[in-house]
Amino acid sequence: MKKLNVGLIGAGFMGKAHVVAYSNLPKFFWPAPAVPVLKTICDIEESIASDAKERFGFEQYTTDWKEIVNDPDIDIVSVCTPNDSHAEISIAALRAGKHVLCEKPISNSSVDAKEMAEVAEIAKENGIIAMCAYQYRRVPALVQAKKFIDEGSIGEILNVRSNYLQSWSADPASPLSWRFQKKHAGAGALGDIATHVIDISQYLAGDISEVVSSVKTYIKERPVQEGGVDSLGTIKLDQYAKKEKVDVDDEASFLVNFASGAVGSIEATRNAWGRNNFITVEVHGTKGSILFNYERLNELEVCFSDDPDDRRGFKTIYTGPAHFYGEVTWNIPGMNIGYGELKTIEAYEFIKAIVSGEQSSTSFGEAYKVDKVCDAVMRSSKSRSWEKVE
Structure with missing residues (x-):
């Protein structure tokens, strides 16, 4: 081989x-x-x-x-x-x-x-x-959501609401690593985690065309971590540690318009106590709705308008061997996957693309589209008005 x-x-x-x-x-x-x-x-x-x-x-x-x-x-x-x-x-x-x-x-x-x-x-x-x-766009439940959307099962998309909430930097004693420095990171929560839900939103609903945003920094300085691997908030430094300025955002919230005519909202923060890796995506269409929560990543909730009145509401689909990337579920229903399996799916798609010569869906061109949305978010936070993604 x-x-x-x-x-x-x-x-x-x-x-x-x-x-x-x-x-x-x-x-x-x-x-x-x-x-x-x-x-x-x-x-x-x-x-x-x-x-x-x-x-x-x-x-x-x-x-x-x-x-x-x-x-x-x-x-x-x-x-x-x-x-x-x-x-x-x-x-x-x-x-x-x-x-x-x-x-x-x-x-x-x-x-x-x-x-x-x-x-x-x-x-x-x-x-x-x-x-x-x-x-994250390769979570089997989200790939199934994309299938429902492409098949027209929920009709024309009207609204997409996406959130990515974490808590690891909510404590001011969490050290200043490169993720809090604009020269290294480019942005804070916006670049670190909002990019994921921007990508998911565009994967499901198409390109975002304009945004209006609010971007905030709550903790203005942090103790400095000297060397070593980025701790992602798992260590705390005492009050006597050297401190430096934080020059990136702690939170970014923005409304979006899609090129398709759909609307939506995105929120991302690393300062939400109690939310460890909370990613939610809710899509409403003319014929139904889809809801995904990463903290229950083996589930997809769906609601279809053609269900009988007395049975209409969200029902849960449990992903497994019958769904996309069923191999990582040990081919047994209910065994479930986690972050490691998700990264394995990513590696599989990468290696498959190399061998086949066919470009993966998450090309550098697709990633550049996400960066352009982030640029528009930052421009809007300064202009306090809608900004085109260009």
Whole structure:
């Protein structure tokens, strides 16, 4: 069976997620399109890179990402670094003939995102695949929702309401990492998590054409985390720690108009106590409605207008072997999936695209569309008016 050597850049939280995905791919999807081989892992901190090599089973490690990009034995480059380095690494890798799986958002700058999409389009002509890691659109329940929409089961879409609420940065003692610095992240909750529900909304209902927004920063400064892997709020620093300014948003809320004529709303915050990874998407159409909640990600709620009056209301579909990506449910109804299986689905789609030569749905071009929506949100927060997505 064909094997593809993986070079992974960035050994933190998302690096671990990519490792789990590549390792599990042939365990769930067999025969696999190809088998990923964990060749080289990179992190700028040598102790982290060395530890990750041993922990994850890579053949070697490096502290210089260019060694991976320039290695003729590497087929795939996984980019799991802070947002400000996505463009440089991804563009270099594509030009070196490597397939690229880049974490979201595609970049901290829509200017860079546009260039990435253009370079990826050229690379595609030579059989090189570039994909952005918007994994939530691959939740089997949401793929089923897309099927209902495309079949016309809920009629014409009227309204889409999406939320992504987390709590990990609600505590002011949660340290300042790159995710709270505009030069690295580009944006706060908007770029970190709102991008996911923007992508889901556009996946289900088409392109967003204009927005009006409110963007807020509640915690103006945070204690500084010195080195190490991004803790995502799992550690707290005391009152005597050095503090620095937060210059990105804690929350972004915005109304949207879709090119189709549908309307909607999106809210994202990392400061919602009690909400750990709360993603909800509700779609209303002329013939029915769909509701998804990630905290119950193996379920999809549906309501159809042609149900009898005495039976009309939301009913729950439990996803399993009969639905999309049934392989990751152990082929047994009710066994359910979690985040690791979801990232494995993403890796499967990426590897399948490489082998088939057919571009994945989460192309760099699709990811660039998300960045353009984020730009419009930021412009609207300043102008206090509707802004076109352009």
